[in-house]
Amino acid sequence: MEILILVLSFLVLLSIGVPVAWSIGISSLLTMLVGIPVMPAFTTVTQRMATGLDSFALLAIPFFILAGQIMNRGGIARRLVKLAKTLVGSLPGGLAHVNIIAAMLFGAIAGSAVAAASAIGSFMTDEMEKEGYSREFAAAVNITSSTTGLTIPPSNILIVYSLASGGVSIAALFLAGYIPGILTGLFLMIVSAIWAKRKGFAPGKRSSMSEVFRSFLDALPSLLLLIVVIGGIVAGIFTATEASAVAVLYCLVLTYIYKEVSFKDLPDIFLSSVGTTAIVMLLIGTSMSMSWIMAYENIPQNITEILLSVSDSKVVILLIINLTLLFVGVFMDMTPAVLIFTPIFLPVVTEMGMDPTHFGIIMVLNLCVGLCTPPVGSVLFVGVGIAGTTIEKVVRPLLPLFIAMIVALMLVTYIPELSLWLPRAFGF
Numbered sequence: 001m002e003i004l005i006l007v008l009s010f011l012v013l014l015s016i017g018v019p020v021a022w023s024i025g026i027s028s029l030l031t032m033l034v035g036i037p038v039m040p041a042f043t044t045v046t047q048r049m050a051t052g053l054d055s056f057a058l059l060a061i062p063f064f065i066l067a068g069q070i071m072n073r074g075g076i077a078r079r080l081v082k083l084a085k086t087l088v089g090s091l092p093g094g095l096a097h098v099n100i101i102a103a104m105l106f107g108a109i110a111g112s113a114v115a116a117a118s119a120i121g122s123f124m125t126d127e128m129e130k131e132g133y134s135r136e137f138a139a140a141v142n143i144t145s146s147t148t149g150l151t152i153p154p155s156n157i158l159i160v161y162s163l164a165s166g167g168v169s170i171a172a173l174f175l176a177g178y179i180p181g182i183l184t185g186l187f188l189m190i191v192s193a194i195w196a197k198r199k200g201f202a203p204g205k206r207s208s209m210s211e212v213f214r215s216f217l218d219a220l221p222s223l224l225l226l227i228v229v230i231g232g233i234v235a236g237i238f239t240a241t242e243a244s245a246v247a248v249l250y251c252l253v254l255t256y257i258y259k260e261v262s263f264k265d266l267p268d269i270f271l272s273s274v275g276t277t278a279i280v281m282l283l284i285g286t287s288m289s290m291s292w293i294m295a296y297e298n299i300p301q302n303i304t305e306i307l308l309s310v311s312d313s314k315v316v317i318l319l320i321i322n323l324t325l326l327f328v329g330v331f332m333d334m335t336p337a338v339l340i341f342t343p344i345f346l347p348v349v350t351e352m353g354m355d356p357t358h359f360g361i362i363m364v365l366n367l368c369v370g371l372c373t374p375p376v377g378s379v380l381f382v383g384v385g386i387a388g389t390t391i392e393k394v395v396r397p398l399l400p401l402f403i404a405m406i407v408a409l410m411l412v413t414y415i416p417e418l419s420l421w422l423p424r425a426f427g428f
Contacts, residue, residue: 003297006031006290020333021279024340025049025286028293045289052288053281055163056241057170061156062277063244068112069273070251072119073261076222080105081123083219086207088189095131096192099124099138100145104185107149109225112156113371113379117146121386137195139387140397143379144405145188147368150334151361152181154229154247159240160284160335161360164291164342168356170240171233172428176357176419180365180412187404195400221254234426280335287339295343304347314352318413321345322366326406329370333378337367354416357428361419365409369402 009030013023025045032041084101091097099120107116121142128138150157153174162170207215228250229243238246255261261269294300307317325345328337342363349359371379374391384391412418 003031003294003299005034006293006297014331020336021282021286024283024290024336028286028289031293048289048292049285052292053285057159057163057239058281058284060154060159060170060241060244061280062273063241063248064154064156064159065112065276065280066270066273067244067247067251068109068115069269069276070248070255070261071106071109071222072115073255073265073269076106076109076119076219076254076258078123079215079219079222080109081120083215086212086215092193092196094196095124095128095133096137096141096196097189099128099141100148100185100188100192103142103145104148104152104181105223107146108152108154108181109149109222113146113150113368114382116149117142117379117382118386120146121383125387132199133196134397135387135389136393137397139383139389139394140401141188141192142386143372143383143394143398144401145185146379146383147371147405148181148185148188150181150368151177151184151364153177153226154240154243155364156280157334157338157364157367158360161338161342161363163284164339165346165356165360168360169423169428171426172357172423173360174230174233174240175422175426175428176361177364178422179418180361180408183411183418184365184368184405184408187408188401191400191404195397221257225250225254283333283335284339287336290336290340291343294340300344300347303344304351307348308351314354315414317348317352318362321348322362322409322413325363325366326369329367330373330377332370334364334367334371337370338363355420357423358416358419362409362413365405365412369405369409372398372402372405 006027010023010027013026014020018026028048029041029045032044036044081098081102084098084105085095088094088097088101102124103116103120106120107113121139124142125135125138128141129135149155155174155177158173158177159170162168162173225247229247232238232246233240233243307320310320311317325337325341328341332340342360345363346356346359350356371377374380380391380394384394387394
């Protein structure tokens with residue numbers, strides 16, 4: 001009875017336009033009210049929300065958000081685009097490759113798909129249109145490539161998964177994300193090259209070694225952030241939370257060197273970061289309350305039994321889980337999806353012997369597809385808005401790129417070493 005109320009109330013609230021965080025919180029409260037009096041129900045939900053946020057690891061999220069906001073305004077995107085252009089601009093579909101590589105680099109540095117879509121899209125859409133690419137194809141490339149930074153560290157969503165999974169190593173997750181993220185980017189580049197050849201887009205001018213070297217030197221301070229943050233975590237110099245604070249300090253120094261953010265810009269940057277952090281933390285708090293209620297109702301255990309009774313084939317069960325997550329990603333934002341469905345599916349895959357680090361990468365890659373689809377796809381809306389086009393026009397060039405993302409997902413799902421080789425090489 002309780003699970004029916006939880007699911008139905010959540011779906012009804014979403015269908016009438018209630019924000020996701022409030023839908024999760026209200027449906028959790030309604031479920032509690034069925035079994036216990038009003039005051040204990042309110043107290044339990046608020047306690048679960050507060051307890052869910054009481055985590056040192058979560059402090060990394062506001063710091064990484066702030067670092068991303070500083071970088072978004074600090075001229076870093078333009079330098080990364082210039083570097084990518086000198087490296088791959090002369091290949092078939094060159095500007096599409098530039099978009100993908102720049103989005104991968106910026107998304108990894110900023111840790112935000114929306115920031116990458118906004119920053120890179122604002123540069124690349126007009127550039128691609130000048131070379132004959134349609135704005136719809138430029139938007140599709142920008143939208144899909146911006147999600148690759150969510151698996152390439154540092155990544156806020158991998159920190160959220162670490163919390164939801166009960167403490168999977170953040171350093172291991174960060175290392176595990178490199179190969180899947182790069183693999184997804186390579187598949188997107190292959191599709192873009194085929195599309196460019198079919199449409200007859202001419203490749204760009206080949207850059208000289210001196211141009212490559214100059215653009216690399218110009219972008220080097222930005223790229224060093226990845227080495228400082230990830231290297232510090234892997235080497236055990238600091239935790240992910242401490243690394244996020246180091247990232248903020250590094251970005252402030254970088255903007256001072258680049259002289260593209262003034263002291264007067266900082267209040268706006270801080271305010272924007274606080275607003276984004278508040279939204280993310282509310283989602284985390286309400287999602288943790290819903291996760292607790294599901295655990296209280298033994299939902300994860302029941303689903304584990306059901307799935308394991310459907311088939312004893314690991315291939316079939318992973319396919320069912322992937323299809324479920326693809327469906328969930330269409331209707332739910334990534335953060336609550338990770339927090340709600342990790343406790344449900346993680347016991348299933350661990351029962352089959354899967355490494356929790358591997359499953360975390362599968363889950364994030366899977367939900368990245370949902371960021372590019374309506375009705376909740378935040379990256380889709382940003383990319384379409386930046387390009388000045390419509391969702392209906394972007395759908396056709398998006399489809400082959402979706403297929404590329406799903407092929408990468410399937411490879412990562414069924415070839416564990418793609419995720420686990422790097423963590424094992426570093427002793428995690």
